[in-house]
Amino acid sequence: MIDARLRGRMDRKFGEQHLMREREKRLYEASVDGSVNSLKQLMKEDPLALARASVTCFDETPLHIAAMLGHLDFAKALASHKPDMAMIMTTAIDLQGRSPLHLASANGHIEIVNMLLSLNSNICLICDEDGRTPLHLAVMKGHVEVTRELIRARPEVTGHKLDHGETILHSSVRHNRLGALKMLVESVREAEFINARDDYGNTVLHTATTLKQLETVRYLLSGNMVEVNAVNESGLTALDVIEHMPRDLKSTEIRESLSKAGALRARNVPANGEREIAMVIEESRLDSVAQPLDVSPRVGLFSRGISNKTDSENKENWLKGNRDALMVTVGVIAAMAYQAGLNPPSGVWQENNIKDDEGNIIYKSAGTSIMAVNYPDGYPKFMAYNTFSLVASLSIVLLLISGLPMKKRIFMWLLMVAMWVTITFMTLTYLISVRAVSPDHEHPYINRVVGNSLSVWLGVIGFVLLVHTIRFLMWCVREVQFRKKPISIKSCLRDWVSNLLSCK
Structure with a gap:
């Protein structure tokens, strides 16, 4: 139951x-x-x-x-x-x-x-x-x-915010949602919101630049609230980020858009104190009629500092952009000079005590230069010019890999002079080599070619020296105008040498 x-x-x-x-x-x-x-x-x-x-x-x-x-x-x-x-x-x-x-x-x-x-x-x-x-x-x-x-x-x-401090704007950019980004920006419209950073100090502009989102970058720059020169925890601005990326069409267009918006490299972004000085100078310029003597020198110094910084940046960018190509060029020149020194034009004797066409014995050592016998007047010049070219090219390689601060003008000048020496002596080596391997009846024609070539080359070098001389004289004139008082040639040269040794 x-x-x-x-x-x-x-x-x-x-x-x-x-x-x-x-x-x-x-x-x-x-x-x-x-x-x-x-x-x-x-x-x-x-x-x-x-x-x-x-x-x-x-x-x-x-x-x-x-x-x-x-x-x-x-x-x-x-x-x-x-x-x-x-x-x-x-x-x-x-x-x-x-x-x-x-x-x-x-x-x-x-x-x-x-x-x-x-x-x-x-x-x-x-x-x-x-x-x-x-x-x-x-x-x-x-x-x-x-x-x-x-x-x-x-x-x-x-x-x-999500993990690592990622804001909703970072999420929209990371998923490439430009429409949603526009809606967020237009809905909030606060500079603090648009320039919010994650835990790594990256703003939404950093993220868009890293992902090479061209349209997103252009939209952010079109407003007036984005902080173009924000520096993240790695010490990089948006322009630094794109500069460290491989060059392609998108990165080039993003770089141009950032530059037009006033973006700077982190090393060129003024600190807070410098910004305040710039504001004071700008205010002083507005009052220049009342205080011309007090304001103009400071404005001149400030402007010269900006100009010098821009010139230095241009030189450094030029050096970085051409460093690899320059290294390859001088490497090839050094290899050519080394090979020419060991194997001169016409080659070397292959055996000892050879006979001439008449049966006479010529006492020579195997492995020595034939050019030294057939062209005794030109062989010492050939070896001297070739050695100068080799040493100058190796000096350029040493300058490039030595870790010296290449943005110093003195090193830029040393690099330029070494390149002049290398190309000049390589040209002279080539002209003597052509004469050495040419038949005797062609020497008059070769002499004319060599003479004309040397004239053209010396004219080019003279033109370059003239340009630099004019630049030096213009610099002296600017110094006189800036100092508002007479200046001696000796003082000009002293300041010019000091300027060469500076990093500016």
Whole structure:
């Protein structure tokens, strides 16, 4: 008797559990299909079906499924059944910590987003297991309208940061969502928000430049709130970032856009104190009529400092851009000079004591230069010129790899003079070699060619020296005008040498 009652209770319990599982399955299928009629029929059979689902469905609730699939009518039916139950379902999270608003935002279902926000706008601030709000998912997927509605509901959600301090602007750029970025900037319109930094000191302009997003960079620069010369924790501005990247069409266009917007390398960005001095000088310039004697010298010094810094940067950029090409060039010249020294024109004697055409024995050592016998007057010149060319080219290599501060003018001048010497003596070596390997009856013609070539070469060198002399005289004139008093040639030369030894 007792066993029969116990068996009856167990059968009823199993029957109820089977019925509940069957209703949960029907509720899930109605959610997937978005069938409002199936939901109503189920609620008639069991008014507590939704309440049980909110307790037993640990993965996702019916509202999660409706929000994910965009079933607006079904979502409204769920929300209208019981208001208090609707509030619980809007804040429910799945196994990844996502609310129904997360799923609706990620899939761009704007109507469901608006419905959920009308029920509870605080769900904008719920974060999933990765720390992302519904706004992050909408921005990452590029849903601009959803982004607008989420910001309108709770504007403070734009200040939420992810790991490593990544802001919502960083997320939009990292996923290349320019439309969402524009919506965020236009909705907030605060310089502090646009120039916010992550834990590495990178602004959104740094990130866009790193990812070579040309249109994003141009949009950020088109406004007047972005800080163009912000320096990150690595000591780099946006212009530094693009300068360290491989050269291609995009990087070139980004570099041009940054330069037009006034971007500078980090080493050229003035410190706070320098900015204040610049402001004081600018204010003083406005009062120059009242105080001409006090202001003009400071303005001149400041302007000269900027000009010298620009000239130094141009020289350093020139050297960096041509360093590799210069190293290859002098390497080739050194190899040619080395080879010419060991194997002069006409070669070397192959054996000892050879005979001439008349049968006479010529006492020579194998491996010695034939040119030394056939052209005794030119061989010493050839070896001297070739040695000068080799030593000068090796000196250039030493200067380039020595680690010396090449932005100092003295080293730039040494490099230039060494290159002059190398090319000049290499040219002379070539002309003597041509004469040595030419027949005797061609020597008059060769002499004319050599003479004309030397004349042209000396003319080029003279022209270069003339240009530098004119530049030196112009520099002396500027010094006289700047100092407002007579200056001697000796003083000019002393200041010029001092200027060469400076880094400016």
